[in-house]
Amino acid sequence: MIVVVGNLKGGTGKSTTVFNLALWHAHHKGDGAVCDLDPQATLRDAIDVRNEEEFEPRLDVRAKLPTRKSGPILVDVGMWDTPAMRAALRRADRVLIPVAPSQADVWSTQRFLEIVADATKGKKSPALYAFISRADTHPGSRENEEAAEALGSIPGLNLLDSRLSQRIAFRRSFSEGLAVFELEPSGKAASELSALAQEVFGASA
Ligand SMILES: Nc1ncnc2c1ncn2[C@@H]1O[C@H](COP(=O)(O)OP(=O)(O)OP(=O)(O)O)[C@@H](O)[C@H]1O
Ligand SMILES: [Mg+2]
Structure with a gap:
């Protein structure tokens, strides 16, 4: 699954x-592969830190999509409309869109969906999922709900219930080459991530 x-x-x-x-x-299913198609290569940098520290399990990062699929492959396509992004979209089974809670992010999500539609023209469309990422933890903030409402009204887009909130644990763990649940197994970030993983991988996990 891509x-x-x-x-x-x-x-x-x-x-x-x-x-x-x-x-x-x-950790949960014994395999997991990633592919970094973003010229910024942030993902590759984090995985290099992880592998230098010899944290287990090791994660190998590919620069190209493999020709044959086995377990799930998570692909970071970056934010540029590149031929590599479009090629990955054509191969995708699922497209997952992290959306920060702001109107500008909702607009750019709509534009991204136009690119997905264009890239996959004449093919079966991949399943499209969005979730609120970097959600506002401030009590009383309306931003999360407003963004969720706007995303929920986009035809063909499935809005996941899970959210990843804006939390220091996400930033710190990434820079140390660790997943949030490795750094703080009983933290709030870990439970948010676990809920998201179960929704994304669904029955195939
Ligand atoms: N849920 C979160 N809470 C706190 N910080 C976060 C969260 N998610 C990401 N960050 C931080 O925000 C910054 C951007 O995150 P990340 O690199 O994952 O975003 P991106 O969408 O891949 O960015 P780009 O478009 O530049 O590739 C990083 O410093 C990361 O640690
Ligand atoms: Mg990135």
């Missing part, structure tokens, strides 16, 4: 999501 994680907006948590979901799958 899961492309994308969005035209920068900094929404694409690389963080790919890294944590792949490690969740590696």
